[in-house]
Amino acid sequence: MKKSRYYPFERNRYFYGKLLTVRDFESEQKYFSDKRRLLNRLLYGTGVVTGLQVVAIDDKSVSVEMGAAFDALGREIIVPSPVTLKLSMVEGFTNNEYAKNVYLCIAYDEKGKEPVHAVANSSVRSEEISEYNRVLESYRLFVREEAPDPSSFPYADLFEETNVLAADGPVRLLLTTPRYVNPGQLFEARLKIEKTLQTPPVSLQFELSAEHFEPADEEHAHIVFREPADSQETEYSIPVLLRAGSRSNVKSALGITGQLRIGDRQVSVEPSAANTVFVAEEPVQKRLLDDYYNRTIDQAMDAPSEPCIYLAKIGLLQMGPTYMIEKVERVPFGEYVTNSSVLQRIGELERRAVTVAQKFEESKAYAQAQKELTASESASAGQTASAAETKPALAYGGQPGREEVSSGVVEIEIKNVSRQGIISFSKQGKSFFSGEIEHGLGEGNVYVTAGLENSSVEPFGEMINDSEQVYYGSVDVFKDSAYAPNLDNVSVGALVYPKKGTLRIGVKVFGATEATRVRVRWWAMKKPLKAESAPAGGALSELTSARLEAAAGIDEQ
Structure with a gap:
């Protein structure tokens, strides 16, 4: 696990007369921090633990409430007091286009604190040298204007598979299917349309294509979706009921063929980005657990180079030369960490x-x-x-x-x-x-x-x-x-x-x-x-x- 260097664990060995240097004290801290973070990631997961609600306080500003979270490397992110932000002043926000969705993210960060005079360095350098006496474990808030890749989230590819079938500017069409089904099982595939508030009305007409699956009934064989004219939504989910065939231990590519219309424009949807569904003989729950426990520790701790948590999806409306916050959706991708005692209750x-x-x-x-x-x-x-x-x-x-x-x-x-x-x-x-x-x-x-x-x-x-x-x-x-x-x-x-x-x-x-x-x-x-x-x-x-x-x-x- 070269990316995080959490293991193998090494700790100091003390003996009488040992000369302790900065490296020894840093290793002492790193040993305990790495173990704690490894357990945070493997036992609890990634996401919001408590709080961190994002609330629009006016047309251009939001407030992030107090709370705590774990990032994809198991590091604790603590927001000790509410923070008010003018959206246009947040890192990552650009001013060239306002009719869009933006994503407010939070990431782990460290900052130096309490600068002091470094006595030892003054003997080798003539100028005055200062060093920070403390390291403050903090956070960083920033904006991403592009929707994330569905496969970038932890466990995203373990239980389900999500692919982008079509993308045209602010509009995306995604297909989500379960990783495993049993022979003869009735299951649900989900089509999701993501758009901005000022995108023209969208419509979708498509047919499913699969070798070992068939629609549950005639209604789900040919599906037509039209966005209501008075709708104010930025996301639509279209369920499609399918039934698996009688054969087991076979894979099938499930895709759709059709037309996605955005206002007067038409976007073709080809089955090239089809999802793969495996028809398993054993129970689905057993197969999923086997996949979970058979992962290597590198796979379990895999994380982006700059992991973050998506706290909110913010829908913007363009108002002349500026913007207005129209809608705030909290934790849009379901990144939560749930206490096991709460789940039991x-x-x-x-x-x-x-x-x-x-x-x-x-x-x-x-x-x-x-x-x-x-x-x-x-x-x-x-x-x-x-x-x-x-x-x-x-x-x-x-x-x-x-x-x-x-x-x-x-x-x-x-x-x-x-x-x-x-x-x-x-x-x-x-x-x-x-x-x-x-x-x-x-x-x-x-x-x-x-x-x-x-x-x-x-x-x-x-x-x-x-x-x-x-x-x-x-x-x-x-x-x-x-x-x-x-x-x-x-x-x-x-x-x-x-x-x-x-x-x-x-x-x-x-x-x-x-x-x-x-x-x-x-x-x-x-x-x-x-x-x-x-x-x-x-x-x-x-x-x-x-x-x-x-x-x-x-x-x-």
């Missing part, structure tokens, strides 16, 4: 937003199901048959990889009333059953859980909300307590008929009771068709599992 927020959206949709679906369940319960409240069945009140799923759940309520009549209106049972108890209930999940095995809901027989039970008590699991837990149900010593079972898609509920009652029927709530769940395709951590699966674990209750009247 953004990823967490995105995942959280997806989870919240899923849970919100689940809650709406569950609330709607609860309304249907309440309506179904109300409809069945007047039934006094031995098995007053309700239709499934809740149903989720129906898609591979997702649980299917249904729910309902059934009332089972208790017979064999004794002479004083109190039912008496032996120690073994007495069993009662419902009729067959269609659970609505179709044929096949289902998991069923059932429980008992409790309604108070007390005159003021409704007023104290006893009617809303639901008992889960074994009701014996609450026996002989203030929370005991009116009907205890009851067990519930379910019988499933997989080939019929139905089930039957049964209850067994021990001891005397005044109740004449038992109200049972049941839940049925059918596992996904393909468990491996179910979304990991899906909100629906979590919800239905929680509901099934807690689905048991009693209602006696």
